Amino acid sequence: xxxxxxxxxxxxxxxxxxxxxxxxxxxxxxxxxxxxxxxxxxxxxxxxxxxxxxxxxxxxxxxxxxxxxxxxxxxxxxxxxxxxxxxxxxxxxxxxxxxxxxxxxxxxxxxxxxxxxxxxxxxxxxxxxxxxxxxxxxxxxxxxxxxxxxxxxxxxxxxxxxxxxxxxxxxxxxxxxxxxxxxxxxxxxxxxxxxxxxxxxxxxxxxxxxxxxxxxxxxxxxxxxxxxxxxxxxxxxxxxxxxxxxxxxxxxxxxxxxxxxxxxxxxxxxxxxxxxxxxxxxxxxxxxxxxxxxxxxxxxxxxxxxxxxxxxxxxxxxxxxxxxxxxxxxxxxxxxxxxxxxxxxxxxxxxxxx
Amino acid sequence: xxxxxxxxxxxxxxxxxxxxxxxxxxxxxxxxxxxxxxxxxxxxxxxxxxxxxxxxxxxxxxxxxxxxxxxxxxxxxxxxxxxxxxxxxxxxxxxxxxxxxxxxxxxxxxxxxxxxxxxxxxxxxxxxxxxxxxxxxxxxxxxxxxxxxxxxxxxxxxxxxxxxxxxxxxxxxxxxxxxxxxxxxxxxxxxxxxxxxxxxxxxxxxxxxxxxxxxxxxxxxxxxxxxxxxxxxxxxxxxxxxxxxxxxxxxxxxxxxxxxxxxxxxxxxxxxxxxxxxx
Numbered sequence: 105x106x107x108x109x110x111x112x113x114x115x116x117x118x119x120x121x122x123x124x125x126x127x128x129x130x131x132x133x134x135x136x137x138x139x140x141x142x143x144x145x146x147x148x149x150x151x152x153x154x155x156x157x158x159x160x161x162x163x164x165x166x167x168x169x170x171x172x173x174x175x176x177x178x179x180x181x182x183x184x185x186x187x188x189x190x191x192x193x194x195x196x197x198x199x200x201x202x203x204x205x206x207x208x209x210x211x212x213x214x215x216x217x218x219x220x221x222x223x224x225x226x227x228x229x230x231x232x233x234x235x236x237x238x239x240x241x242x243x244x245x246x247x248x249x250x251x252x253x254x255x256x257x258x259x260x261x262x263x264x265x266x267x268x269x270x271x272x273x274x275x276x277x278x279x280x281x282x283x284x285x286x287x288x289x290x291x292x293x294x295x296x297x298x299x300x301x302x303x304x305x306x307x308x309x310x311x312x313x314x315x316x317x318x319x320x321x322x323x324x325x326x327x328x329x330x331x332x333x334x335x336x337x338x339x340x341x342x343x344x345x346x347x348x349x350x351x352x353x354x355x356x357x358x359x360x361x362x363x364x365x366x367x368x369x370x371x372x373x374x375x376x377x378x379x380x381x382x383x384x385x386x387x388x389x390x391x392x393x394x395x396x397x398x399x400x401x402x403x404x405x406x407x408x409x410x411x412x413x414x415x416x417x418x419x420x421x422x423x424x425x426x427x428x429x430x431x432x433x434x435x436x437x438x439x440x441x442x443x444x445x446x447x448x449x450x451x452x453x454x455x456x457x458x
Numbered sequence: 459x460x461x462x463x464x465x466x467x468x469x470x471x472x473x474x475x476x477x478x479x480x481x482x483x484x485x486x487x488x489x490x491x492x493x494x495x496x497x498x499x500x501x502x503x504x505x506x507x508x509x510x511x512x513x514x515x516x517x518x519x520x521x522x523x524x525x526x527x528x529x530x531x532x533x534x535x536x537x538x539x540x541x542x543x544x545x546x547x548x549x550x551x552x553x554x555x556x557x558x559x560x561x562x563x564x565x566x567x568x569x570x571x572x573x574x575x576x577x578x579x580x581x582x583x584x585x586x587x588x589x590x591x592x593x594x595x596x597x598x599x600x601x602x603x604x605x606x607x608x609x610x611x612x613x614x615x616x617x618x619x620x621x622x623x624x625x626x627x628x629x630x631x632x633x634x635x636x637x638x639x640x641x642x643x644x645x646x647x648x649x650x651x652x653x654x655x656x657x658x659x660x661x662x663x664x665x666x667x668x669x670x671x672x673x674x675x676x677x678x679x680x681x682x683x684x685x686x687x688x689x690x691x692x693x694x695x696x697x698x699x700x701x702x703x704x705x706x707x708x709x710x711x712x713x714x715x716x717x718x719x720x721x722x723x724x725x726x727x728x729x730x731x732x733x734x735x736x737x
Contacts, residue, residue, distance in 0.1 A: 117611040226717075299597050305588045306596035306603060310575070314583050317572035324532055325650060326558030328589040335593075382574065 113249035123301055140290055145283055160395045161289040162350045165296045166374040167387035169343030174373075176304055177336035178316030179229050183241035184344050185368035186248035191218040191345025192352035192364065193258050199261060199270050208274050211218040211349045218345025219338040225335030230330055231323075245366050251363040259361075268358035285354050292350060296343055301384050303339065313382070378432050380441025389440040393444050397425065461675040469607040479571040481702065482510035484543075485686050486531065486654060491540035493710075498599045501537065503603070508654065513680055514688045514703035515718075519730060522707040523540055524690045525567060528656050531688075532557040532564050545653075559587060563652035565643045567690075573632040577642050580631055581617060584649025594691060614649055621645050637668040641675070648679060655679070661696060665681045669693065673700055698722065 112127055114120045118452055148157065158308055170184045195214035198205060198444035205213070221244075228240040238381045252258050255400020272279035273289070276424045279288050303309045311332045352359050352410050371394055405412045412420070480513050487504040487507035488493040494502045497718060501523045502662065508514045523560065533552035542549050563584075572580050580662055589610065595603030596676045618624045621641050631642055640660060645653055661669045677700060681683050693698050697704060698718040714724040721727055 121611060298671060302597050302599040302603070306599075306607065307586055307591065308593065308596055310579055310583050311586055313575055313579070314572050317574050318570050320534075321566065321570035321572065322583070323554040324534075324558055324564055325584050325646065326555055327583070328555055420509075428465045 121305065123305070125295065128304070135341070139296070141287075145286070146373060148283075148286075154288045156396065156399065158282070158286055158289050158355050159351075160350050160391055161286070161293045162355055163372070163375065163395055164388045164391040165289075165293050165350065166344050166347035166372050167391045168296050168300050169340045169347060169377065169384040170372050171376045171379075171381065171384070171387045172300060172303070172312070172343070173336050174314065174376055175383065175386070177312035177333060177340075179226070179333060179447040180234060180238040181241040181334060181340070182224060182238050182366070182369050182373065183244035183248070184372045185245055185364045186245045187213065187222060187341040187344035188220045188348025188368065189248050189252055189361065189364035190341075190352060191215055192220050192250055192359070193346035194345070195353065196267055196269065196350040197258065197260075200232050206275060207272065211254060211346060211353075215342040218348070222314060222341025222344075223334050229333045229337065242366075247272040247368055249361060249365060252364075264360070265358040266358055269353040269356075270324050272353060273451075279354070289350055289354060292346065296346070297384055297388070298374035300343070304384070308335060310331075316382075322352030374429055378439055383439070383441035385444065386439050386441030388443070394438065401425070459516075461529075480511045480681075485510040485545060485664070488527070489536045489541050489542040489543065491527070491542075493523075493530060493535055493537045499710050500535075501530070503540075504707065504710070504712045506705050506712065506715050508688055509703075510653075510686055511680070511684055512686060512702040513676070513700055514686075515697045515704045516690045517692070517694075517697055517721075518703060518707035518713070522648075522708075524707055524711040525658055526710075527689070527707065528564060528690065532562050532656060532707065535593060544714055553664065555673055558650065559666075561651075561653035562655070562656065563647035563650040564656035565640075565647050565658060565660060567662060569636075569639045569643055571631045571639055571643055571646070574630065576628050576630055577623065577634070577645075578611075578614065578627040580642055581614045581649045582610060584646040585613065587650065588626045602637075617645050617648050620678075622647075633677060637664055637671075640664070640672070644672075644675065648683075651683075652685060654686045654688065657687060659690050659692065661691060662691060669696065671682070676700060 114125065119125070124133055144157065153218055166184060166188060169187070170181065173179050173181050179341055188266040191214045195210050198210040198213055199207060202210075225241060225244045229237050229398035232240060253265060256262075256265075259265050272285075274288065279285055284383070300405075304312070311322065311327045312335075315332045315336075316326070322332070323329060330386060348364065353365070375394045376387065377390070378393050379388070380386025398421050401424055402417055405417060405420075469722045484507045487505070489505050491504045492502050504523070504527065518524050526535060531552065533554040533556065537566060542552055544552070544562075549556075559731065565592050567687060572583065575583075589602075589606045591602035591606050595601045597603075615624070618627055618637070621643055621644065623638065623645065626638060626642075631639055634642065642655070644660065647657075657676070658683075661672050664672065673696060675687070680687050701718060703716060704714075704718055704721045706721055708722070708730045714721050714727050715732055718725070
């Protein structure tokens with residue numbers, strides 16, 4: 105394993121500020137992208153795409169959204185599910201009521217509507233911090249649950265409250281096979297990751313991190329807390345809204361308000377915590393952990409030949425999952441992304457221990 | 459190179475001549491500032507001024523109101539009475555953002571760095587007010603989004619070089635030793651290209667060598683960039699050596715104001731610091 109920076113001299117600030125500074129990292133990302141775009145489609149069956157990879161990609165997008173807010177700007181939010189719901193229902197209603205707008209534009213508009221709601225519900229963050237802010241965003245979650253269940257206009261007066269997405273027509277490209285859906289989600293995930301990475305290495309990302317680390321010092325160097333916090337809420341809920349649209353239109357197809365309940369918000373929070381706060385890579389790792397682990401835990405008893413009832417399996421799943429989260433918080437509060445970083449540093453020094 | 463704690467007399471005399479030319483008009487004046495927290499009077503009726511280009515020390519026993527005074531100047535505390543005149547404009551209150559925009563930078567007594575960020579990123583935050591790129595330029599890393607980052611990076615590299623901290627540019631500041639953290643905080647303040655630099659105990663908790671380094675940096679900043687410096691310091695030998703004029707506060711009142719020589723011989727100051735026997 106040769107992973108060295110020896111001999112790689114960066115001769116300009118542009119090179120030093122690139123996203124992937126080391127040649128090995130650049131090769132690595134190209135390989136990963138090639139596998140994701142070409143390799144997986146060649147080998148994956150429908151189950152893998154539908155049940156694992158599509159949800160994983162969409163939840164990664166949502167986790168990036170929450171990570172910008174929580175990991176980079178330090179504002180706790182328990183309302184990510186609500187922002188996703190706002191995006192999903194906004195896109196649904198736009199598609200329904202203004203059919204002349206192309207669907208992809210609907211998606212972006214839905215993201216903007218979610219961003220607007222995000223700004224409104226981000227206002228409490230100007231006065232309150234930490235757990236108290238978490239409670240304020242929890243209010244949004246309950247409000248959204250209530251609104252989409254009880255205000256029937258949002259669900260177009262369907263008797264059951266469940267709505268169905270229109271066919272996915274992206275400028276003439278009809279996305280209906282699992283593979284095409286996978287490619288669509290992958291495109292969104294790549295774009296979001298790049299967009300988020302650029303933001304966090306620019307002025308706006310630095311002002312978020314400054315607010316997170318020491319808001320008083322941020323203020324004296326000319327960062328306005330209101331701008332920083334509300335822009336974080338806006339960008340975060342835009343991305344979450346977009347993820348909500350994908351979750352509803354691409355993954356579920358038809359859905360009811362419960363799809364975006366507080367469970368979703370908590371799952372995303374766990375993804376960010378386990379994956380690594382303040383890391384874009386961590387959002388992907390966290391999403392992978394949370395979406396794949398339950399499926400894996402589900403399979404394990406059958407694989408080793410133990411016969412358990414379905415109820416028992418799902419209970420065990422919860423217990424093991426909960427234990428893992430607690431252990432993670434104790435041993436590696438910076439998440440999987442930090443483990444990866446430590447691993448890379450070790451590789452750089454290998455075979456020497458220091 | 460003038461060491462801070464021991465300055466030969468001839469060199470000191472040369473410096474005083476040179477400095478007389480450098481010091482200009484009044485940059486900032488505080489007039490009749492009174493600040494109360496409930497029933498506690500932190501500052502009562504304090505007035506003094508800071509001239510362009512000088513090194514101004516604010517001293518006094520613990521609880522004298524020195525840090526409160528800095529907090530008033532850069533807008534953290536709103537005084538109940540009095541006004542601040544910044545570059546000829548009278549303000550009844552200063553806001554932290556306006557202070558930063560107007561060219562007032564500061565460091566804190568207990569270091570206020572962004573612990574999760576690298577040295578480089580910490581100092582880059584000091585350039586935030588100089589950057590204009592729109593949201594989309596930043597998100598797409600195009601146009602000003604990229605060009606500003608590189609331009610400001612080059613500027614920050616000069617500060618890293620000036621303060622001799624180039625070797626730690628990619629290290630997260632939380633991992634740095636105390637003395638270096640203090641220096642990074644000074645670098646962040648300098649990155650703002652301030653006209654007035656407020657330093658709250660820049661040498662607290664340092665050993666002699668680190669203090670000498672810090673003194674040298676403060677003098678260099680003052681001489682090379684012409685930055686006006688107002689500092690709070692407890693080490694009297696440092697204060698007497700590097701400052702042009704000294705303000706003495708005690709229990710929130712102004713006790714004395716003048717050159718180090720005048721202040722040192724002021725009976726009221728001697729009483730406040732040493733106490734006198736009332737025989």
